[in-house]
Amino acid sequence: MGGPGVRLQAAPPAIEIEGLVKEYRGEDGRTFRAVDGLNLTVYRGEILGFLGPNGAGKTTTIKMILGLVWPDRGRITVEGIDAGRQRAEVLRRVGAVLEGNRNVYWDLTVYENLRYWGTLKQVPPAVLRTRAEELIEFFDLGEKRNTLVKQLSRGMQQKVAIACALIHDPSVILLDEPTLGLDVAAARMVKERVLELARVQGRTVILTTHQLDVAQELCDRVAIMSRGRLQALDATENLIALFSRQEYDFRVEGPVPLAELSRYGRVQALAEENGAGAATGPAAQTAAGSPPEAGVVRFRILLPDADALYEVMETLRRAGVRILAMAKREPGLEEIFLQVVGGQAGPGNHPGAGDWQFREEVAADD
Amino acid sequence: MISHLTSHLYLLLEEIRRLFVLMRRYWMNDLSFAITIYLLFLGVLYMGGALAGQAVPEQAKAATLVGMLMWQLSLGCMSVLGWSFYNEAAVGTLEHLYLSPFGATRIFLARSVANFLAMLVVTSISGALAILTTGVRLHLPPLELAVIVPLSVAGTYGFGFLIAALTLTFKRTQQVMQLFQFFFLIFTGAAIPLEQMHWSLQAFGEALPMTAGLRAMRAVTIAGAGLGDVTGDLVRMVITSAAWLALGIAVYRMADRRARLRGSIGQY
Numbered sequence: 001m002g003g004p005g006v007r008l009q010a011a012p013p014a015i016e017i018e019g020l021v022k023e024y025r026g027e028d029g030r031t032f033r034a035v036d037g038l039n040l041t042v043y044r045g046e047i048l049g050f051l052g053p054n055g056a057g058k059t060t061t062i063k064m065i066l067g068l069v070w071p072d073r074g075r076i077t078v079e080g081i082d083a084g085r086q087r088a089e090v091l092r093r094v095g096a097v098l099e100g101n102r103n104v105y106w107d108l109t110v111y112e113n114l115r116y117w118g119t120l121k122q123v124p125p126a127v128l129r130t131r132a133e134e135l136i137e138f139f140d141l142g143e144k145r146n147t148l149v150k151q152l153s154r155g156m157q158q159k160v161a162i163a164c165a166l167i168h169d170p171s172v173i174l175l176d177e178p179t180l181g182l183d184v185a186a187a188r189m190v191k192e193r194v195l196e197l198a199r200v201q202g203r204t205v206i207l208t209t210h211q212l213d214v215a216q217e218l219c220d221r222v223a224i225m226s227r228g229r230l231q232a233l234d235a236t237e238n239l240i241a242l243f244s245r246q247e248y249d250f251r252v253e254g255p256v257p258l259a260e261l262s263r264y265g266r267v268q269a270l271a272e273e274n275g276a277g278a279a280t281g282p283a284a285q286t287a288a289g290s291p292p293e294a295g296v297v298r299f300r301i302l303l304p305d306a307d308a309l310y311e312v313m314e315t316l317r318r319a320g321v322r323i324l325a326m327a328k329r330e331p332g333l334e335e336i337f338l339q340v341v342g343g344q345a346g347p348g349n350h351p352g353a354g355d356w357q358f359r360e361e362v363a364a365d366d
Numbered sequence: 367m368i369s370h371l372t373s374h375l376y377l378l379l380e381e382i383r384r385l386f387v388l389m390r391r392y393w394m395n396d397l398s399f400a401i402t403i404y405l406l407f408l409g410v411l412y413m414g415g416a417l418a419g420q421a422v423p424e425q426a427k428a429a430t431l432v433g434m435l436m437w438q439l440s441l442g443c444m445s446v447l448g449w450s451f452y453n454e455a456a457v458g459t460l461e462h463l464y465l466s467p468f469g470a471t472r473i474f475l476a477r478s479v480a481n482f483l484a485m486l487v488v489t490s491i492s493g494a495l496a497i498l499t500t501g502v503r504l505h506l507p508p509l510e511l512a513v514i515v516p517l518s519v520a521g522t523y524g525f526g527f528l529i530a531a532l533t534l535t536f537k538r539t540q541q542v543m544q545l546f547q548f549f550f551l552i553f554t555g556a557a558i559p560l561e562q563m564h565w566s567l568q569a570f571g572e573a574l575p576m577t578a579g580l581r582a583m584r585a586v587t588i589a590g591a592g593l594g595d596v597t598g599d600l601v602r603m604v605i606t607s608a609a610w611l612a613l614g615i616a617v618y619r620m621a622d623r624r625a626r627l628r629g630s631i632g633q634y
Contacts, residue, residue: 024629034629060629068461069629088467096465098632102457107388119380120466120473124368 013077014172014204015042015065020074022060022228034060036228038074042206044171047198049219049236050208051337057228058208059099062174065206066096078172092122095165099176099208103161106150110141110160113149114167121168128167135163139193155186162193173197175207179214187214194218212334216240226341243336246303247329248312254321256297261315264308270298296324374476377468381480389484396484400491403438407431407496410557427502428588433556435493436580439515440522440550442485447474447526448543452533461632470622471615474530478523482516504587513593514582517603521575522550524610531614531621534631554580575610578602 020038023031035057042048050058063069065076067087076083078090097103104113114132123131136145139159144152149160158178165173178194179187195218197203209215215222215236222239224232232239249270261267303309316323368376389396411430415422422430451474454460464470496502525546532539551557553571560571571577582599585591593600625631 022629063629063632066465068464068626068631070623070626088469091465091467094465096462098458098461102459103462105384105459106457107391108384112384112387116380116384117462119376120463120468122368122373122467125376 011043011045013041014044014046014079015040015206016075016077017041017061017065018075020061020064020076021072022057022064022069023072033228035064035071038225038228038230040223040230040233042204044079044204045198045202046220047194047205047207047218049215049222050206050225051210051212051215051222052208052225053341055227056225056341058225059176061225062096062098062176062206062208065174066094067091092168093170094172094174095168095170096174097158097161097165097176097178099180102157104149104157104164106157107148109146109148110136110152110163111145113160113164117164118167123168131167131169135166139163140189153186155182155189158182158186158190159193162190166197170203172204173206175205177209177211178207179209179211191218212332212337216332224337224340232336232340239336240331243331243339245329245331246306246308247300248303248309249298249300249325249327249329250316250323251296251298251325252316252321252323253296255319256299256321257315257319258299260319261301261312264311264315265301265303268300268302270300300329374468374472377473378476378479381473381476382483385477385480385484389487396488397491399438399442400488400495403434403489403492404495407434407492408500410434411500424502425588427500428504429584430557431493431496431500431502432504432584432587433554433580435489435496436518436576436583437551437554437556438492439485439489439519440554440576441547442488443478443482443519443522444526444529444546444550445543446477446481447523448529448533448539448546450477451530452539455533455537455632458632464631471619474527475523478526482519486515505590507586507592510586510591510593511583513600514579514586514596514603517600517607518576518579518583519607521603521607521610524575524607524612524614527611527614527618531618534618534621534625549574550576553577556580572602573606575603575606578606 017038017040020035021033022035023033025031034055038057038061050061052058060069064071065078065083067083067090071084078093081089081093083090105116108116111132114135115128118128118132119125136142139162141156141159141163144156149157152160162173162175162178165175175194179190182190191214194205194207198205198220205218207215207218219236221234222232222236223230246265258267301312303312313323407430411422411427414426414430451460454463463473466473493504497504529539529543529546532542553560553563553567554574554577555571556576560568560577563571578599582591582596582603585596585599622631
């Protein structure tokens with residue numbers, strides 16, 4: 001495990017989930033498993049991204065941690081406290097913002113909401129005043145403290161919701177789609193605050209999101225769920241590295257020796273930079289129809305290993321091809337997510353990801 | 367940390383503060399409710415007189431007014447756990463109430479007390495308007511009212527919890543709320559004298575919270591009776607209110623447990 005992994009392994013667990021099962025009965029009387037034997041440990045101070053398609057079981061899991069849904073089987077502990085037996089104690093340690101909900105009262109002002117939800121979280125009045133002011137400052141809501149929440153922008157409403165979730169100073173925060181529907185600036189602000197909550201303040205954050213760039217940007221680790229099961233769990237950087245392929249994009253000028261290059265790996269033509277002449281077939285076809293002097297050519301080559309790159313470079317040099325630009329192509333979390341959820345992942349499909357395996361249960365080091 | 371009792375006191379005060387902030391902010395809504403009940407009272411009063419073809423006796427006017435005001439109070443108290451439960455569920459704040467260490471039942475109990483105080487204000491406006499414009503005269507002894515009114519209304523919160531339970535289970539229960547409103551209007555003696563009904567309906571009416579309370583209220587405010595004169599009704603009030611409140615909370619807790627098992631608290 002990389003940097004975050006080392007740090008996380010040293011941290012004590014914040015949330016431990018063992019053998020969690022939840023079944024629902026549908027309108028037709030048939031039962032289906034929303035969560036199917038989930039095992040997961042979330043470490044203190046980490047940001048864990050919970051990814052998965054709709055119906056994967058993410059929100060049900062979050063709600064079981066909060067006690068809004070009771071599991072059929074399994075055990076959840078938050079900082080060592082059994083969520084099933086001591087729910088009130090767990091709720092004192094956990095804050096949550098739920099997706100699709102208003103989360104706060106729109107007919108109250110920012111400050112009134114903080115005071116109300118703080119009282120419901122049993123924060124003593126003297127502490128509550130100080131805490132509310134700190135959060136107003138932290139979320140840059142000073143000018144809006146006496147404004148009704150319904151008069152605020154969507155981004156500010158989300159900041160109020162997160163502030164209210166933090167009013168009792170919880171050590172664990174559950175955020176369901178925290179940046180959904182926000183404009184770029186508001187989403188940036190929320191992401192910065194989430195990072196600060198974990199990195200500076202040492203809180204544990206679990207966030208579910210469909211916005212994979214958000215997960216890639218924020219999360220130490222990513223858990224991918226599908227059909228109620230955990231399909232992948234690893235540090236974000238490890239996950240990306242596992243799926244990393246020796247794939248390179250070239251922009252060159254000159255007679256590309258495609259037949260020769262094809263001996264080293266799979267070659268694919270790319271669209272011209274100006275958008276014209278987008279190629280759909282292999283580079284060989286493009287090159288065959290284009291005179292070598294035609295100008296700039298872009299192609300992508302997938303190699304079996306890094307050493308093959310030397311051969312490619314040497315071949316291009318011998319052919320008198322001028323390399324204008326070259327870049328290694330890294331897979332984004334979105335691509336990994338689609339491969340995992342689509343069931344296409346596996347060592348055979350991913351050169352360089354030979355140690356990858358599906359995880360239905362958390363590995364020993366988790 | 368603050369003590370268990372103190373934290374509950376803060377909860378109650380915060381619920382009261384929140385409710386009165388909203389009343390101040392949306393005063394037109396509550397004023398409209400007060401005027402609606404006042405107009406309904408006028409309608410019942412003068413329509414009854416017109417149908418009878420003679421002026422309504424002063425005592426009957428007063429009895430009608432007390433009945434309408436108590437019905438208004440029960441209506442407001444019952445609806446807080448009905449309408450507001452449904453509304454909170456629909457917009458999504460309900461799940462957050464469930465995330466309080468107090469638990470939803472205690473929060474709704476505190477909210478009920480806060481709502482009772484708010485409804486006293488609204489009902490007082492209706493009553494004042496009626497007294498000023500119809501010449502009805504009532505005795506308003508503070509001690510008797512302070513005992514009878516809360517005891518009489520407490521049981522209606524049991525109905526409120528029943529509506530909350532139905533809302534958790536069946537989601538859309540607005541018509542049920544209307545049904546309960548008519549129960550209280552017809553079977554407690556608020557609009558129609560209970561003694562004119564069939565014995566079976568009278569027995570049903572006596573089992574409702576507020577019936578004994580309304581009878582005691584009329585005795586105190588119209589006939590000038592004291593607490594000692596209405597002990598029988600006081601005992602009935604305590605029994606029916608305690609029974610309905612206990613039943614309401616028990617059914618609500620069952621519905622709450624079922625909703626958590628089905629994962630349907632937030633589904634509306």
